[in-house]
Amino acid sequence: MRTISIINLKGGVAKTISSVNMSYILAAVHGYKVLLIDNDKQGNTSKIMNRHGYEKAGVAEMMTERRIDMSSVIQQTAYKGLDIVTANMNLLTANLTVLLDQQRPQQTRFKQALKMAIAL
Numbered sequence: 001m002r003t004i005s006i007i008n009l010k011g012g013v014a015k016t017i018s019s020v021n022m023s024y025i026l027a028a029v030h031g032y033k034v035l036l037i038d039n040d041k042q043g044n045t046s047k048i049m050n051r052h053g054y055e056k057a058g059v060a061e062m063m064t065e066r067r068i069d070m071s072s073v074i075q076q077t078a079y080k081g082l083d084i085v086t087a088n089m090n091l092l093t094a095n096l097t098v099l100l101d102q103q104r105p106q107q108t109r110f111k112q113a114l115k116m117a118i119a120l
């Protein structure tokens with residue numbers, strides 16, 4: 001498994017469109033299995049993939065729930081081999097919850113959830 005992160009604190013530098021395009025190319029052109037994680041409260045990556053909403057669990061729930069079922073968080077997209085974990089405005093509350101939670105280290109939440117996802 002390889003992880004590619006596109007990170008920049010400044011807005012408007014093409015993080016979202018770069019992530020979506022790279023994910024699509026890796027899955028559709030090169031045949032890799034790709035899990036795209038939308039980690040922005042605006043949820044634009046989820047919108048591009050036509051998966052934005054509040055009905056299903058996403059990144060916010062990954063961050064706050066202790067024993068989350070990853071099969072309920074990972075959604076298939078319209079593209080073979082390209083799955084997504086969605087985001088929405090619930091990330092605002094989730095970020096605050098994580099900052100205030102003194103019981104579990106913040107650094108391991110995604111790592112543990114992704115280990116479960118790989119097992120699926």
